[in-house]
Each structure stands twice: as C-alpha cells, then as structure tokens.
Amino acid sequence: MDEFADLTAFLSVTREGGFRGAARTGNTSASRLSDAVRRLEARLGVRLLHRTTRSVTPTDAGARLIERLEPALGEVRAALDVVNGFRDRPAGRLRLNVPVSAARLVLPRVLPPFMAMYPDILLEVDAEDRFVDVLAGGFDAGIRYEERLEQDMVAVPIGPRVQRFAAAASPAYLERHGRPAHPRELLAHACLRGRFASGAMPAWDFERGGKKVKVEPKGPLIVGIGATTELAVDAAIAGSGVVYLFEDWLRPHIERGELEPVLEPWWPRFSGPFLYYAGRAQLPAPLRAFVDFVKSMQPWDRGEPG
Numbered sequence: 607m608d609e610f611a612d613l614t615a616f617l618s619v620t621r622e623g624g625f626r627g628a629a630r631t632g633n634t635s636a637s638r639l640s641d642a643v644r645r646l647e648a649r650l651g652v653r654l655l656h657r658t659t660r661s662v663t664p665t666d667a668g669a670r671l672i673e674r675l676e677p678a679l680g681e682v683r684a685a686l687d688v689v690n691g692f693r694d695r696p697a698g699r700l701r702l703n704v705p706v707s708a709a710r711l712v713l714p715r716v717l718p719p720f721m722a723m724y725p726d727i728l729l730e731v732d733a734e735d736r737f738v739d740v741l742a743g744g745f746d747a748g749i750r751y752e753e754r755l756e757q758d759m760v761a762v763p764i765g766p767r768v769q770r771f772a773a774a775a776s777p778a779y780l781e782r783h784g785r786p787a788h789p790r791e792l793l794a795h796a797c798l799r800g801r802f803a804s805g806a807m808p809a810w811d812f813e814r815g816g817k818k819v820k821v822e823p824k825g826p827l828i829v830g831i832g833a834t835t836e837l838a839v840d841a842a843i844a845g846s847g848v849v850y851l852f853e854d855w856l857r858p859h860i861e862r863g864e865l866e867p868v869l870e871p872w873w874p875r876f877s878g879p880f881l882y883y884a885g886r887a888q889l890p891a892p893l894r895a896f897v898d899f900v901k902s903m904q905p906w907d908r909g910e911p912g
Contacts, residue, residue, distance in 0.1 A: 609649070613675060615642035616654060620672055621744050624662045696891035697726035703740050704749040706832035708879055709733035711854045712749065712765035715906075720899050727892045735832035736803040740883070746893045747883035751876070761880040762897060766906045770873040771811065772853035774865040779845045789819040789872055796847030797823035798838040800831040810850045812872035819872070823848075878906075 615628070618639065622628040625636035647654050654668035664672060704713065709731060717729060732745070740748040749764060773792075786792055789812040801807045807828070812819045825847050829838045835851065842849035843864045849856070853873065859865040881900055883893060 609646075610679075612642040612646040612649075613679065615639045616646055616668075617672065617675060617679065618744070619643060619655070619662060620664050620668065695726055696724060696895045698890065698892045699728045699730060700747075700890075700892035700896055701730045701732070701745045702747055702749065703732050703734070703743060703745040705735050705751075705879075706733045706835065707735075707852055707855065708749040708765065711852060712879060716764070716900065716903070720896065723899065724892075724895055727895065733832070734803075746890060747881055747896070749879050749881055751879050758885065759882045760885040761882045762900055763878065764881040764900050765878045766854070767878045768875055769878055770853040770875050771850060772856050772870070772873050773810070773848055773850045773868040774842060774856050774860060775848040775868055776843055776845045776864065777866050779842075779847065780866055780868070782845075786869060789821050789869060792821055792823045792848060792869075795823065795825075797825035798827045798829070798841055798847045798849045799823070799825055800835060800838065800851075801828050802831050811874050812869060813874040814872045818874075 615638075618628040619625055622630075625639050628639055629636040643655060652667045653665050654671060656663045656665055713731065717731075721727070721729065740746075752761075775795075779796075783795060786795060789810070792810065797810075799807055808831075809820045809822050812821070827838060827841055827846065829835060835855075838849050839851065839856070839859065841847065843859060848868055849865075856865060860867060881897065883889070883897070889897070
C-alpha cells in the first residue's frame with residue numbers, strides 16, 4: 607500500500623505540474639509528496655522527475671512510467687471501488703471540472719442536497735473557463751455546454767435547459783447615454799467586454815424574429831471570462847457601461863433595480879449545460895451516485911424565458 611501511495615503521489619505531481627499544485631489538489635503537503643517521489647525513485651533506482659525552481663517535468667523514464675501507470679492505477683481504483691458497492695452508502699472523492707458560470711448558477715442548487723444525502727462523499731470542484739480534458743486532468747466528470755462536449759462521453763442534462771444571454775446597464779447610465787433600440791446602436795455605447803484565457807474575445811450575439819445580429823462593441827473595460835466576470839457586473843452597476851452575460855447571472859441585479867434590461871427582445875436563447883463523463887461499465891460509486899441524483903432532479907425550467 608505504501609508503494610501504491612507513492613505511485614499515486616508521483617502521478618498527482620506530474621498531472622498538476624508541480625508539488626504545490628498537487629498538494630492543494632490532494633489536501634496534503636508539498637514536502638510529503640516530495641518524500642514520496644524520492645522514495646519511489648530510490649526504490650526504482652532511476653530519476654523520474656526533472657526539478658527546477660520553475661517547473662517539474664517527467665524524465666524519459668518518468669514519461670514511460672506514466673504511460674503504463676495511469677491505466678493500471680485506473681483499474682486498481684475500479685477494483686477497490688467494487689467494494690464500495692457493499693457499503694450502506696457510497697463514499698470516496700468526486701472531482702468535478704466546471705465553468706465558472708456553472709459553479710455560480712447551477713451547482714448551488716445541486717450540491718447542498720447531494721451532500722446532505724451522501725455525507726461520506728468528498729466533493730472537489732475546480733471552476734475555470736479554459737477547455738480541460740477531464741480524464742487527463744484527473745477529474746471524474748465535468749460540466750460543459752453542448753458545443754464544447756468531447757466525443758465518446760456520456761452527457762446528462764443539468765441545470766436550465768433553455769438559457770439566454772442578456773445585456774443590461776444601470777438606469778443612470780441609460781439616462782445619460784440613451785437606450786439602444788437595435789444591437790448595432792451598441793457600437794456607440796461603452797461596453798464591458800470579456801476575454802477567454804485563450805485570448806479570444808467573443809462577439810455579442812442577438813436574435814429577433816429569425817434575424818441574427820453579431821456586434822463587436824468597444825468599451826473601457828475588458829475582463830477575464832470566469833475569474834473576473836463579476837468585476838464587469840460591478841462596473842455596469844456603477845454606471846460604467848453595458849454588460850452582456852448569462853440572464854440568470856444578471857437577473858438578481860435587474861430585479862433589485864441596480865441594472866435595467868437592454869435590448870431584451872433581442873436576447874438570444876441557447877441550450878443549457880450537461881454533466882459529462884467517460885462511458886464505462888463500472889462507474890466509481892461517488893460518480894454513479896451523483897449522476898443518479900442529477901437525473902432524479904425535477905426539470906429546472908420555469909417555462910420559456912421572455
């Protein structure tokens with residue numbers, strides 16, 4: 607079992623690109639992981655990692671070991687998880703990778719009742735908006751929108767099935783600068799934009815009566831989509847310009863009067879997110895419990911928006 611733990615530590619370090627990242631993910635210390643890798647190298651008599659002050663990368667021997675080790679340890683975990691089926695209730699760790707929007711708008715309704723039902727399952731949620739291979743990243747499942755689903759994965763609907771993108775600004779801003787009647791009029795407004803980690807800056811899409819309009823507005827602020835999205839919302843509330851975001855994200859501010867809908871008849875609809883995971887005969891017990899729980903939830907839609 608000590609050797610198994612050292613192998614698992616080695617894989618975690620290589621997966622996270624360093625001892626500190628692996629320590630955060632595994633809720634342990636970097637020094638403990640370093641000791642585990644040193645023990646493994648001493649036992650094998652070969653160096654497995656190149657260590658510098660800036661990075662940790664596998665040697666050729668380490669890369670070959672990873673290649674053979676990942677599927678083997680996956681089989682070991684699956685075998686151990688068979689025993690989990692004999693427990694009164696599932697236990698273990700469940701790792702999810704989700705976009706920030708899902709962490710904010712979808713999971714708050716799902717996780718509290720799930721955790722209450724399965725107190726022996728430890729949930730670990732990573733929220734980020736860059737594209738991540740959930741299997742290579744060591745995650746059990748992820749949440750994605752349909753256009754970003756990976757092939758050969760099982761997809762289960764989670765969250766609202768119909769959503770809209772919405773534009774909004776503070777009443778004070780609209781009093782000063784006027785209320786646009788057509789999406790192209792946004793080109794004359796201060797717009798608060800978002801940029802993905804990849805560098806891509808999505809256009810603002812609008813649709814009405816089958817007519818689609820795409821605009822590339824300008825403005826005084828660009829935020830990173832995900833981590834700093836809320837900064838654009840705060841700026842819009844303060845009167846700095848027009849923000850374009852998920853309707854469910856902006857709706858509480860609209861209902862409180864902090865923001866006013868802009869071009870609401872033009873807000874485009876899109877399909878809701880999916881929980882997705884690798885299709886395999888024997889799912890880990892925590893993941894199976896989560897999938898069944900999500901499937902059992904009542905439909906989220908309150909009816910067609912707007």
